[in-house]
Amino acid sequence: MYDGRNIFTKKMIDILKKDIISCIESYYKCDLSDIDLQFSYTKQEFEGDITLIIFPLLKISKKSLKETGEDLSHNIFSKIDTIKSCNLVHGFLNFVLDQKFWLQNLDKIICTYNYGFLKRKEPKLYLVEFSSPNTNKPLHLGHIRNNILGDSISRIIEANGHEVRKVQIINDRGIHICKSMVAWEKFGNKQIPSDKNMKGDHFVGHFYIMFEKQYQKEQEDLINSGCSEKEAKLEAPIMLEAKDMLLKWEQNDKHTVDLWNKMNKWVYEGFEETYKKLNICFDKNYYESETYKYGKKIVLDGLNSGVFQKEEDHSISVSLEDVGLDKKTLLRSDGTSLYITQDLGTAVLRNQDYNFFGMIYVVGNEQDYHFKVLFHILNKLNYKWSDQCHHLSYGMVDLPSGKMKSREGKVVDADDLLDDIVSRAKSTSLELGKLDDMSDDKKNDLYSLIGKGALRYHLLKIDPKKNIMFSPEDSIDFNGNTGPFIQYTFARIRSLVLKSGISNFKFKTDLNITEQEVRLIKIILKYPEVIQDSFKLLSPSLIANFIYDLVKEYNNYYQNNQILSLDDEHQVCFKVSLSDMVSRVIESGMNLLGIFVPQKM
């Protein structure tokens, strides 16, 4: 899969593994290619660097664990220079490598540009769809998780040597926006957002909530006058008005379409501001109001070619029983389109636009089934790219008080949250008072960088598929496994390197270095693998946890070792070079999460 793998360090370790394997093969005179031999870094509590698990070899050796281990250690040890010694603990054969091995590896990567990133001869093009809001209300915390996941995974795909286009589908039509429109006509007094000094999306969202309140009230009145709950839901006058407006919209009624355009424009202006704050942008926006018609065409074509079928009531559906799923309706009996209809249209349209290799949909896990169905349908329609469509499914963000409910206005608003987190970064920084010589502009940039870094890191360090319990008051820490903790470590290293005056990071590879320095090098050497895994598993959290491991190890190192005051200039040079490399990996990894790191904080 990683056709363009060209990482030297990875290769060096691979070569070592290969050497070990061929030693074993020649010793037992056998072929090991169908035995799954596992190598791993040796755990810290044991002596060694690389570990081979020898249980699987017992079949071949036909000897006891102990004898097998001893046979192998005598054999391999004597044949491979890099291996200084080895020891056997239980079924684990630990190899102790010459320190030079690690120093040489570090030396090879220390000045490489974009260390860890893959370059490919033939990059593939991926589309990443995320955000995809409705236009009847502002963005909330759930959208923030979605946006930073989408943004981060896009960066990760690029780091894997591919090309990415970021797209969204804007759900700009349907009953939800009609609700806001009706409420504005009824209660809005022709006001516009600036009259109330509000962002456009908040302004429109305000009317959506007004609609729901009024709707609720009318339902209660109807029930009190003897209606059933079901009737009340359907017959409430304001709901009838909304449905009527949807119908008018579909008939292209001028007044309705003008109103629709006006209100959507307000919303887009608001979204734009929020995306800017989040540092999110898109290469192309798709609008449901434009793609749903194309979806209908796809469905009708599918009907003609016999992939879909027409029901007695004239609706069109597809049978998915052959793949273990239910029948799915694709077009209503009155010919109007459904969610899946426009998603089909959007997907095919995108492939026409971009001729992409694969597409990643960043959408919440409540739509797992929907995407399973969508991909199967695309497959039935014979689109070859359908098996390169992936759903990056993520868990909900819940509040301590329960689920967020936008209808009731019970949400953590994206703008509020961003402002709040930045102002908290500000007050913490002021308390510490280390920025006195900085201009106000720079200070404000820094607060924003710290606050948003905290938020992004907090949401990205968690495995996407897990739900997040988010309490706005206390869940954004600046200590421990957090963004600011990492940013601080970075700034401190930059300060150290600056002070050292060293800019040519070369060192002797026959130095004596400590075990902890070897540990740091090993972590650094793992970075390319982490980048690849996070793409394979579509999980930025792997990168977040990796950076944290690196930072924790480094902070311990920094605390317990003098660097600049050492007499041996070779040691100083090595330690500064190592520190510099650590800071570069931190910066690179954080950037993959869409987080920036400050030179000072």
Next chain:
RNA sequence: AGCCCAGUAGUUCAACUGGACAGAAUGCCGGAUUUCGGCUCCGGAGGUUGAGGGUUCGAAUCCUUCCUGGGCUACCA
């Protein structure tokens, strides 16, 4: 009812996808600065990995039966 996902220290999360004594953070308790940035570091207590059974050299991880929470099973999005 069926299907999908999750369940790990008080809390929030890890665990290289089957590997060594399940690790961090936070909170609690106790320590460290004649020092390159203390938003730092070190130590302690804290676990029957929801429960039972199975598979094997080895299980938080795979299979199975339950329990709990969430989601989906729309001619909603």
